[in-house]
Amino acid sequence: MRPRLLAVLVALAALGSSGPAEAAIGLDIAPRRVVQGQAVRVRLRTDGPVSRVRVVVGGRMIPLHRHGGAYQAFVGTSPATRPGVLVVHVSVESGGGQQTVRAQVRVRAGDFGVRRLRVAPELLDPKLVEVERRRVAAATARPWGTPLWADPFRRPVDGPVTSGYGVRSVYNGVTRGYHLGVDFRAATGTPVRAAQRGVVVLAEGLPLSGNIVMLDHGGGIFTTYQHLSRVAVRPGRRMVQGEVVGFVGSTGLSTGPHLHWGMRVNGVRVNPLGWTAAGPLTAP
Numbered sequence: 001m002r003p004r005l006l007a008v009l010v011a012l013a014a015l016g017s018s019g020p021a022e023a024a025i026g027l028d029i030a031p032r033r034v035v036q037g038q039a040v041r042v043r044l045r046t047d048g049p050v051s052r053v054r055v056v057v058g059g060r061m062i063p064l065h066r067h068g069g070a071y072q073a074f075v076g077t078s079p080a081t082r083p084g085v086l087v088v089h090v091s092v093e094s095g096g097g098q099q100t101v102r103a104q105v106r107v108r109a110g111d112f113g114v115r116r117l118r119v120a121p122e123l124l125d126p127k128l129v130e131v132e133r134r135r136v137a138a139a140t141a142r143p144w145g146t147p148l149w150a151d152p153f154r155r156p157v158d159g160p161v162t163s164g165y166g167v168r169s170v171y172n173g174v175t176r177g178y179h180l181g182v183d184f185r186a187a188t189g190t191p192v193r194a195a196q197r198g199v200v201v202l203a204e205g206l207p208l209s210g211n212i213v214m215l216d217h218g219g220g221i222f223t224t225y226q227h228l229s230r231v232a233v234r235p236g237r238r239m240v241q242g243e244v245v246g247f248v249g250s251t252g253l254s255t256g257p258h259l260h261w262g263m264r265v266n267g268v269r270v271n272p273l274g275w276t277a278a279g280p281l282t283a284p
């Protein structure tokens with residue numbers, strides 16, 4: 001790393017550059033067009049020394065990690081992301097001062113549909129949402145820095161999808177937002193497998209998710225496995241792809257045995273199926 005940096009500085013001196021050098025910025029964003037629920041990879045290369053790099057999207061700062069000689073960040077979208085143009089602001093501080101570059105991502109509205117469910121009224125208490133939010137916030141507070149994967153994620157069970165991502169959920173006649181995950185039909189007791197290499201950060205019972213396992217895959221990416229009949233792991237354990245995290249059940253806010261598979265990308269709940277194919281999100 002250091003010898004290359006010196007080479008760049010020497011080259012600049014040879015060109016007769018006077019004063020502090022501005023680092024040239026190369027920005028690579030993929031994909032440039034998404035549907036709500038998909039994520040975007042931001043890669044940034046600089047050819048000179050930098051003291052600080054920031055990525056801001058929609059007023060939120062997105063954490064970066066090192067990837068080879070570049071900086072990388074993942075940006076999630078969801079049904080809450082306004083369709084149209086999403087602007088990615090990148091600022092780089094170096095000896096030459098601060099530079100800002102912008103790039104645009106086109107976000108298309110998803111056509112997700114509506115589902116109507118009947119559940120025990122006590123499960124619709126907003127306090128339960130708050131209990132879950134706090135536990136998830138604690139579990140995701142210290143994310144693993146660099147991605148632990150270099151290939152596509154796999155579906156955690158083989159069953160068919162019974163409720164897709166983004167469907168508007170109406171419980172007992174009241175709209176309760178969007179279904180921010182994917183439901184698979186599977187019999188109680190079916191093994192649920194880690195979608196990707198990761199570290200267990202949550203494995204317990206919650207009022208709405210039921211028995212839940214959450215894995216940290218690095219790079220700000222977390223997956224959840226919910227409504228389990230039983231969890232099979234403890235926090236802190238390193239998992240390889242395909243290892244059993246628990247077993248299908250119907251605990252928490254659930255109307256029958258199924259697996260709810262969720263994914264968070266730096267706090268935004270995205271469609272995990274977007275990570276099961278080869279592409280910019282799952283490439284090394």
Ligand SMILES: [Zn+2]
Binds near residue numbers: 163183
């Ligand atoms: Zn679900």
